[in-house]
Amino acid sequence: MKRKICVVVGSRANYSSIKAVMRAVAAHPALELQVVAGASALLDRYGAVVDIMEKDGFTIDARLFMLVEGETPATMAKSTGLGLIELPTIFERLQPDVVLTVGDRFETMATTLAAAYMNIPLAHTMGGEVSGNIDENIRHAITKFATIHFPASEDARNRIIKLGEQPDTVHNVGCPRMDLVAGFLRNETEVSNQLLSEGVGSSFDVKGDFLLVSQHPVTGEYGSGERQVAATLGACLELGMQTLVLWPNADAGSEDVSRGIRKFREQHPDAPFRYVKNLPPEIYMPLMARTRCLIGNSSSAIREGAFIGTPAVNIGSRQTARERGQNVVDSGYTQAEILAAIRDRLKTGRLPSNPIYGDGHAGPRIAEILATATFNINKVITY
Known part of the structure; x- marks a missing residue:
């Protein structure tokens, strides 16, 4: 049997x-x-x-x-x-x-x-x-x-x-996430077509330069998520680049982060930002391979990011002490710190693959x- x-x-x-x-x-x-x-x-x-x-x-x-x-x-x-x-x-x-x-x-x-x-x-x-x-x-x-x-x-x-x-x-x-990274076959046209039918906000051209934001609540810092994500989005806005923003996970503090994203979207309706609930791995990973910088506190920046060589800014304490590759730089929660870290990664560009995971x-x-x-x-x- x-x-x-x-x-x-x-x-x-x-x-x-x-x-x-x-x-x-x-x-x-x-x-x-x-x-x-x-x-x-x-x-x-x-x-x-x-x-x-x-x-x-x-x-x-x-x-x-x-x-x-x-x-x-x-x-x-x-x-x-x-x-x-x-x-x-x-x-x-x-x-x-x-x-x-x-x-x-x-x-x-x-x-x-x-x-x-x-x-x-x-x-x-x-x-x-x-x-x-x-x-x-x-x-x-x-x-x-x-x-x-x-x-x-x-x-x-x-x-x-x-x-x-x-x-x-x-x-x-x-x-196991590296299996998906190694095996994705989606081309840019397929990814772009799906993105255009998902989410809200500005139009999005996957063939152009863009930032990717994935920021989740930190359970031990409950109540701070709205302020934290507002600083992240503010830093991205200063750069004036297309930005794709994913909604947070369901951990405690999720509503704080979501509220921060909604308020930013309402206050900056003309920003070149697109907001998407969820992307399947076959779309998310090719986007990681194309983005100029992945920003937030998702473990994907550390795991898949190291494998792909994606320039990434890890914000705050959610991934403290996790083993990481040279693609990641750490940042505090202020808009100035985040902006400086993103600019550093934009100068560095794509890094060699480091398959530590x-x-x-x-x-x-x-x-x-x-x-x-x-x-x-x-x-x-x-x-």
């Missing part, structure tokens, strides 16, 4: 981080893919990633509505609890052999606890990294629950082992290990 691998996708970031693995699992003759879509992945205000998943050919085996409205620290905690209430029912119905969870988000914590209490082996991707905020705490907590680990770099692998995990359960396979073959590696590993609930694995 095929081994059933259940992947829980809770956000657009989850999907781009695990899509290559989902493809590899679905294609593996010894594995059966199960997909649970939940949290912001189901909601139109965050781009309805579930629709993209279905267009990509994945069957959704269960839908998990767990996101409590408000995007505050309290609602994020409540959403985690709601996910923990609902996921056991889903797992009981699907009867997975392994649950595969991604990274460090609050829905990932709910997935982890549900699987652990139900004695289902847990596989964890992208563990062992440091970032200096609550995501790091969640990431390390999941590591201690996980049965098998798929870190994205050697530094992360070593840290997982230092946390007490058995070395033969920790596999440096690279980041993998070579683009993580998906097949993870699928093969999941197909051949022998699990037990005491976290002992043999091959």
